Amino acid sequence: MVLLGGVIVLPMLIGARSPLITVRPEHIEVGLDTIKGLDPQVDEVVRSINVFLGYATFREVLGGNPRRGILFEGPPGTGKTFMAKAMAKQAGVPFMFVSAPAFQSPFYGMTNVKVRSFFKELRKSARKNGGAIGFIEEIDAIGTTRGGLSMSPAPAGLERSVSDSISEGSSGIVNELLIQMQSFDQPPLRQRLKEKVLQWISTYLPEGKALKSGRPAYHNILLIGATNRADSLDPALLRPGRFDRRLYFDLPTKQLRRDLIDFFMDRKSHHIQLDEEIVRDRLAQDTFGYTPVMIEHLFDEALLVALRSGRDGMSLSDIYEAKLNEEVGLRQVTSYTTEERNAVATHEAGHATAAHILGTTRRLEVLSIIKRRASLGLLAHTDLEEKYTKSKTELEAMLAIALGGLAAEELFFGESGTGPGSDLAYATEVAAMMVGALGMGGSLLSYEAVDDGAVNSKNLVGRVLSDPEAKSRVEAILHDQKQRILGVLNDNRDMVMALRDALVERDELVGEEIIEVIRGSLARRPSLVPVEA
Incomplete structure (x- = not known):
C-alpha cells in the first residue's frame, strides 16, 4: 500500500512544481x-523600467501605484520574448520565464497549484534581489475568457443555436491567475505565522493594547504576458491593477526592416554586392510583411544555399532563392512533356506581360516554370513602394494580372487548362471584397457588417x-x-512569346532578366515610318 501510495502521490508532488x-x-x-526595428516599443519599455527601478520614489513620495503588469501582443516573431529578456537585463533583475501551456497538468487542481507556485517563486526572487520580472508566454493558453452559454438569435423556422464557450476547468485557472495578480505583496509564510501569533496574543490583551504587526513589504514585481490572441483574454485580466498596459508589437516598417537588415548583415558572411545601399533598400522593400525573426531566418537560409554551392558567403541570388523556398516551396525536379512545358511557360508569360503593362506600380521579381509544391510555375511581383492601401484601379489591375495566365492560354491554344484554378480563386476573393466590403461594385452595403449567426458565414466571399x-x-x-487582359495580350503577342521562349530555355528569370527579355521584344518591333503624301 505504501508503495502504491508513493506511485500515486510522487508524480503529483513533482507535477506541482513551478515550470519556470x-x-x-x-x-x-x-x-x-x-533591439532593432522596435523603436516605439523600446521607448515605452524604457519608461516602464524607469518606474520599475524608481518604485520607491513613485510610490512613497509621489503616491503613485507602480505598474505591475504589461501585456505584449502582436503577431508571432515580432520580438515580444526578446524584448522581455532585454528589459530584465536593463533592470538588472532575474528574468523568470514560463510558457503558459507548461502550467497544464493531467491531475485535477494541479494547474492551479503550478500557477500559485510560479507567483510564490516570483515574490521570493523579488525579496531576495530587490525586484524580478516574470514572463508568461502564450498567456492566452490559461487566460481565455470565462463564460457560460452563448446564444445567437435564430431566423424564423430554425431552432435556437446554443454553444458552450467554456472548456472544463478554464474558469478556475483564470480565477487563480486573477487572485495571484492581486497578491503580489502577500507576505512569506514566516511573516504570516508571526502575524497569527500576534493576533492570538492580542486577544488576551486589554482593549487598545493589541500588538501591531508590521506593514507588508512591497514586492517589486513586473509581470509580462505575451500573446498573439489578445482578443481571447478574459477582460478581468486587462483591467487596471493587472495587465493595465498593452504594448502592441506590429510588423516593422520599411525603414525598420532596413535597420534590421543592416544589423543582421554585419553579423553574417555575405558578398560585397549586399553592401550596396540600393540592394539593401530593395531587400527592405521585398521583405514587406516580414517579422524580425523571419528576416534573420531568411538570411540563415540564404547562407545554407550558398554553402550548398560551395561558397562561404551569401549573395543576393541566394537570398531570393531562400525567399522562394520559404514562401512557395523547394524546387522539385519535374519532367514536363513538350506541350505541357510550353503551356506552363505561356501561362506565366501571360501573367508577366499583364503585370508589366498594367501593373505600373509593381516590380517583377521572379518568373519561373520550376515546380514548387503544388505550383507548376509562378510570377512574383511586389509594389514599387511600400503601401498599405490600394485604389480601385490598382485592384482591377491585380485582377487582370491574375487572369493573365488564363487569357494567354485561351489566346494561344484556344482553351485553358487546369492551371488557372488558383488564379481564379484569388481573383474571386478580390472581386468579392470589392463588392462586399469596399463599395467598389455598385453598392455601398458592406457584408462585413453582418453579425455572425446560425446561417451567416464568417467568410466574406461566402456571404457575397x-x-x-x-x-x-x-x-x-x-x-x-x-x-480587358485578352485585348492587352493580343496587342502584345510578341512580348508574351519572348517571355515564353526565354522560360522554355532557362526555366527561371529573376529581376532584371525579365526586363531584359521585355526590352528585347520591344526593340524588335518595327518602327512606324510616316508615309509621305
Missing part, C-alpha cells in the same frame, strides 16, 4: 541597445456569393477584366 526557468541578468546576452445580386456583380467585374 530563471535567468540571471548577467546571463542574458541581449539588451535594449541590441450567397447573394444572387452581389454574385452577379462579382461575375461582371471578373468578366470585364478578362476581356
Whole structure:
C-alpha cells in the first residue's frame, strides 16, 4: 500500500512544481541597445523600467501605484520574448520565464497549484534581489475568457443555436491567475505565522493594547504576458491593477526592416554586392510583411544555399532563392512533356506581360516554370513602394494580372487548362471584397457588417456569393477584366512569346532578366515610318 501510495502521490508532488526557468541578468546576452526595428516599443519599455527601478520614489513620495503588469501582443516573431529578456537585463533583475501551456497538468487542481507556485517563486526572487520580472508566454493558453452559454438569435423556422464557450476547468485557472495578480505583496509564510501569533496574543490583551504587526513589504514585481490572441483574454485580466498596459508589437516598417537588415548583415558572411545601399533598400522593400525573426531566418537560409554551392558567403541570388523556398516551396525536379512545358511557360508569360503593362506600380521579381509544391510555375511581383492601401484601379489591375495566365492560354491554344484554378480563386476573393466590403461594385452595403449567426458565414466571399445580386456583380467585374487582359495580350503577342521562349530555355528569370527579355521584344518591333503624301 505504501508503495502504491508513493506511485500515486510522487508524480503529483513533482507535477506541482513551478515550470519556470530563471535567468540571471548577467546571463542574458541581449539588451535594449541590441533591439532593432522596435523603436516605439523600446521607448515605452524604457519608461516602464524607469518606474520599475524608481518604485520607491513613485510610490512613497509621489503616491503613485507602480505598474505591475504589461501585456505584449502582436503577431508571432515580432520580438515580444526578446524584448522581455532585454528589459530584465536593463533592470538588472532575474528574468523568470514560463510558457503558459507548461502550467497544464493531467491531475485535477494541479494547474492551479503550478500557477500559485510560479507567483510564490516570483515574490521570493523579488525579496531576495530587490525586484524580478516574470514572463508568461502564450498567456492566452490559461487566460481565455470565462463564460457560460452563448446564444445567437435564430431566423424564423430554425431552432435556437446554443454553444458552450467554456472548456472544463478554464474558469478556475483564470480565477487563480486573477487572485495571484492581486497578491503580489502577500507576505512569506514566516511573516504570516508571526502575524497569527500576534493576533492570538492580542486577544488576551486589554482593549487598545493589541500588538501591531508590521506593514507588508512591497514586492517589486513586473509581470509580462505575451500573446498573439489578445482578443481571447478574459477582460478581468486587462483591467487596471493587472495587465493595465498593452504594448502592441506590429510588423516593422520599411525603414525598420532596413535597420534590421543592416544589423543582421554585419553579423553574417555575405558578398560585397549586399553592401550596396540600393540592394539593401530593395531587400527592405521585398521583405514587406516580414517579422524580425523571419528576416534573420531568411538570411540563415540564404547562407545554407550558398554553402550548398560551395561558397562561404551569401549573395543576393541566394537570398531570393531562400525567399522562394520559404514562401512557395523547394524546387522539385519535374519532367514536363513538350506541350505541357510550353503551356506552363505561356501561362506565366501571360501573367508577366499583364503585370508589366498594367501593373505600373509593381516590380517583377521572379518568373519561373520550376515546380514548387503544388505550383507548376509562378510570377512574383511586389509594389514599387511600400503601401498599405490600394485604389480601385490598382485592384482591377491585380485582377487582370491574375487572369493573365488564363487569357494567354485561351489566346494561344484556344482553351485553358487546369492551371488557372488558383488564379481564379484569388481573383474571386478580390472581386468579392470589392463588392462586399469596399463599395467598389455598385453598392455601398458592406457584408462585413453582418453579425455572425446560425446561417451567416464568417467568410466574406461566402456571404457575397450567397447573394444572387452581389454574385452577379462579382461575375461582371471578373468578366470585364478578362476581356480587358485578352485585348492587352493580343496587342502584345510578341512580348508574351519572348517571355515564353526565354522560360522554355532557362526555366527561371529573376529581376532584371525579365526586363531584359521585355526590352528585347520591344526593340524588335518595327518602327512606324510616316508615309509621305
